[in-house]
Amino acid sequence: EAGxxxxxxxxxxxxxxxxxxxxxxxxxxTSVYWYQxxxxxGLQFLLWYDEGEERNRGNFPPRFSGRQFPNYSSELNxxxxxxxxxxxxxxxSSLYYQETQxxxxxxxxxxx
Amino acid sequence: GENxxxxxxxxxxxxxxxxxxxxxxSDSASNYFPWYKQELGKRPQLIIDIRSNVGEKKDQRIAVxxxxxxxxxxxxxxxxxxEDSAVYFCAASIxxxxxxxxxxxxxxxxxxVKP
Numbered sequence: 615e616a617g618x619x620x621x622x623x624x625x626x627x628x629x630x631x632x633x634x635x636x637x638x639x640x641x642x643x644t645s646v647y648w649y650q651x652x653x654x655x656g657l658q659f660l661l662w663y664d665e666g667e668e669r670n671r672g673n674f675p676p677r678f679s680g681r682q683f684p685n686y687s688s689e690l691n692x693x694x695x696x697x698x699x700x701x702x703x704x705x706x707s708s709l710y711y712q713e714t715q716x717x718x719x720x721x722x723x724x725x726x
Numbered sequence: 727g728e729n730x731x732x733x734x735x736x737x738x739x740x741x742x743x744x745x746x747x748x749x750x751x752s753d754s755a756s757n758y759f760p761w762y763k764q765e766l767g768k769r770p771q772l773i774i775d776i777r778s779n780v781g782e783k784k785d786q787r788i789a790v791x792x793x794x795x796x797x798x799x800x801x802x803x804x805x806x807x808x809e810d811s812a813v814y815f816c817a818a819s820i821x822x823x824x825x826x827x828x829x830x831x832x833x834x835x836x837x838x839v840k841p
Binding site: 645647649654655656657658659662664669670672673704706708710711712713714715716717718719720 | 727758760762768769770771772775777815817819822825826827828829830831832833834
């Protein structure tokens with residue numbers, strides 16, 4: 615069984631640009647979660663999608679947005695990039711009725 | 727909203743000793759508490775979890791205890807080995823509408839096991 619995959623692995627942008635990160639969940643998983651892992655700040659919850667709907671949102675500004683597609687893959691968009699957006703962005707997936715979240719390898723975003 | 731505090735931030739032990747990491751949570755509605763291990767440059771991996779209707783769970787050298795009244799839970803690693811060296815994260819989540827919600831993580835504990 616393939617695990618959670620994310621693309622790209624690395625992304626370099628400049629301030630003010632937009633970034634798009636992608637996540638493919640484990641086959642059969644309908645819930646997708648996005649987390650930001652900035653240096654020294656642990657993992658912070660960004661967004662949760664289930665069955666195509668946004669179910670919850672963390673304490674991040676509206677320029678962080680996303681969506682979930684009919685095949686349950688997901689996209690995270692970050693507009694008007696700021697230097698402090700530099701971080702590892704992790705995606706996780708789970709079955710809707712089970713607790714365990716499985717993480718992808720992450721996308722490392724660097725904003726210059 | 728939920729807040730999870732984790733202590734200590736760093737922990738150094740000798741190989742063969744035990745290691746204990748403690749977390750507290752703020753929302754009494756939280757009902758699921760996983761622990762993840764993250765090695766350098768790798769993704770977080772679930773190592774053990776516990777639900778709120780259980781007080782203790784053990785898996786070989788790893789155990790987790792939960793005190794719902796005090797709202798704290800702990801990870802215990804016995805007979806530590808160098809390969810246990812990693813960053814460990816505790817987390818909490820609440821069931822929402824039949825689905826388990828997003829995880830709120832502690833800030834992590836960097837465990838170093840010295841041979």
